[in-house]
Amino acid sequence: MDALNVSFENILNTKDASAEAFGDDVIVYTIKNTDEQQPLDASMPSIRIDAVTFILCKYGDISFTVDYKNYRLTKGMMLSLSKLHILDDIHMGKNFEGYGLIFSEKFIMSIVEEIQIIKKLTTSSRTSPLLMLENDNMQLITDIIGHIKRGIKASDHICQKELIKNEVSNFILEIANITYKTRYKNENDAYKEDSKDNIIQNFIMLILGHCKEQHEVSFYAKELCITPGHLSRVLNAFSGKSAMKWISDALISEAKILLRKPGTNIQQISEELHFGEQSSFSKFFKKHTGITPIEYRNKILESQPI
Structure with a gap:
């Protein structure tokens, strides 16, 4: 089975007792x-979830790689993912507690398709998926999840x-409101952010x-009608990584x-x-991982079935 794509049905069929x-x-x-002493590492391949996913940290911390960029969530932080994102390297800190919400795309689209501002914010969240919730917003969101x-x-x-659709609509509307107020202080900020977001989003799609x-x-620069230098500056400001590093990480x-x-x-x-x-x-892989492709494959075979 292709380890990259996970459908909503796959998740539904393999959900555990913690899921409703x-x-x-x-x-x-x-x-x-x-466990108060031990963090947890989820050994898993890189995946794309064919759904809309939200991960909220209530306590502790959890980290992962999304689209080759590292994220660490602490109390009050939320990550929103679309089916375009690649998720990898999950590390759950000790005493972590949070929520994972997964919605089928057709269900979410039935809610947001008529609301243009949510469409815009959904697009921008592909390139800026992390959101910080203040205490009152954190309480509001956890109440809605309840x-x-x-x-x-x-x-x-x-x-x-x-009833459920109404509550999910409330969830989406409140996240949209918090996102807008957090990211866009004024219309000029919104314009500048849109320009950068478009470059980043289109670059990610291309890569x-x-x-x-x-x-x-x-x-990639030619496809985006910008110079390689400008592309790297935008990506550096967004992620701290050059365009070449993005390409290398994607290849790895x-x-x-x-x-x-x-x-x-x-x-x-x-x-x-x-x-x-x-x-x-083999030389490229070892340069970026410290081990050869054969060594990586053997390590995976030893730790879990393919």
Whole structure:
């Protein structure tokens, strides 16, 4: 199975006791690490979830890599992910507690398709997915999550679907309001942010689609109709990484995905990633990870089944 794409149905079929679900549209996880001494690392391949996902930290901390950028959530921080994001390297700190909310895309679109400002904020969250909630907003959001959970349990309610949709609508509207007030202080800020967001968003779309065969910054800059220098400055300001580092990280992520798949040898992976010679790919991989592709594959085989 392709380790990269996880459907809403996959998650629904593998949800554990901590999850509450409504039909094919809503899953709410209560996430806890009750060990006071040990953090938890989730050994998993890089994935894209074909759904709209929110991760909220109530206590402690949790970190992961999203689109090759590291994020660490502490109390009051929320991460919003679309199906375009790549998620990897989950690390849950001791005493972490939070929520994970996963909504099918069709369910969310039935709520937001008529509201233009939410469409705009949904687009910007692809490039700036992290949101900090003040105490009053944190309480508001956790209260709404509680309402969603109670709606899921109210199976005898004659309007259960409408009840849940109403609470999810409240959740989305409040997140949109907090996001707008946090990111846009005035219209000029909004204009400048939109310009940068468009470059970053389009670059991410390009890199997700072309990083296997296009390894040079000049290709992406040309597609975006800007100079390589301008592209790197925008990306550095956004993530602290140059365009070349983004490309390298994307290639490493794709390489790790391929190395986890059975039935592929190193030469085939090298060719799929357009390195030509296996030695060039192996040298590149070791430079960026500290180990060879063979060593990485053996490490994965030892730790978990592929």
